[in-house]
Amino acid sequence: MEVLVPFSADRPKSRLADALSPSERAAFARTMLADVLAAIGDAGGSPRILxxxxxxxxxxxxxxxxxPVTVDDRPLTDAVNAVLEERRPGGEGDPLAVVMADLALATPAALRELFAAGREADVAxxxxxxxxxxxxxxxxxRFHVDYHGASYLDHRRIAADVGAGFAAVDSHRLGTDxxxxxxxAEVLIHGEGQAATWLREAGFALDASEGRVAVVRE
Ligand SMILES: Nc1nc2c(ncn2[C@@H]2O[C@H](COP(=O)(O)OP(=O)(O)OP(=O)(O)O)[C@@H](O)[C@H]2O)c(=O)[nH]1
Ligand SMILES: C[C@H](OP(=O)(O)O)C(=O)O
Structure with missing residues (x-):
C-alpha cells in the first residue's frame, strides 16, 4: 500500500518547546520520522514523504x-488533498494511507491492522x-481531509457526507502522537525504536514520583 507521511521540516514540534531546544526538536522529529518509515516498510507499505x-x-x-519525497509548502490539509486529487483519475479504489510522522510507538503489526481495515472500508x-x-x-x-481541531469527528462527517463506508481503528500505538x-513518557515506556533511544541519550528518564508518570531530564 502506498503510504503518505506528512512531515513539517520547518520549526517542527513547537509544542515540545518546554522540553527541547529548536535543534533538538528538529533532530527528535526526524528520529520519529525514521522510526515511522521503518515500521511502514516492515509492514509492507511503500512510504512517500510529503x-x-x-x-x-x-x-x-x-x-x-x-x-520518494514530494515537497509542498501549502498547509497540511491542502497538501494532502492535492495528493488525493492527483490520484483520482484512474486511481479510484486504490487505497492511500496517510500516516503522521510523530507516531513514535507505531509498529509493523499496528500498521498492518490499519492497512487491513483500509482494504475493507472506504475510509479507515x-x-x-x-x-x-x-x-x-x-x-x-470523493473523500477529502480537513486536519486540525477534532479532525477525527470532521473526517467521520465528511465520510458520511460523501457516502463512504467508515471504520475506526482502535490502536493505542497509532493513537499516541x-x-x-x-x-x-509514552515513548520511554512503549517505544521500541530510535526515538526512545534518542530521548534516553538526551538525558530523559521516567518520573513516577507522583500522579501520572512524567519525564525528567537529568
Ligand atoms: N507536509 C506537511 N506536514 C505537516 C504540516 N504540519 C504538520 N505536518 C506533519 O503532520 C503531522 C502532525 O503534525 P502536528 O503535530 O499537528 O504538527 P507539528 O508541526 O509536528 O507540531 P507542532 O508544531 O507542535 O504543532 C506530523 O507528521 C507533522 O510533521 C504541514 O504544514 N505540511
Ligand atoms: C494534524 C492534526 O494533528 P494534531 O494537531 O491533532 O496533533 C490532526 O490530527 O488533525
Missing part, C-alpha cells in the same frame, strides 16, 4: 528506505487522543 520546503533527506538521522481512521487523525486509509474517490512534553 514535506514542507527545507526538507533535506541527507540530514541526520537519515531516513530509511530512501523514499486511527484517531489520536484528543480527537486528531493520526493515521487513515482512503479509497473513496507525540505532541507535548507528557507524551515523551
Amino acid at each position: 514535506a514542507t520546503d527545507g526538507f533535506d533527506p541527507t540530514d541526520e538521522p537519515t531516513v530509511p528506505l530512501d523514499p 481512521i486511527a484517531p489520536g487522543r484528543g480527537g486528531g487523525t493520526n493515521a487513515l486509509v482512503v479509497s473513496h474517490p 507525540i505532541d507535548e512534553t507528557d507524551d515523551l
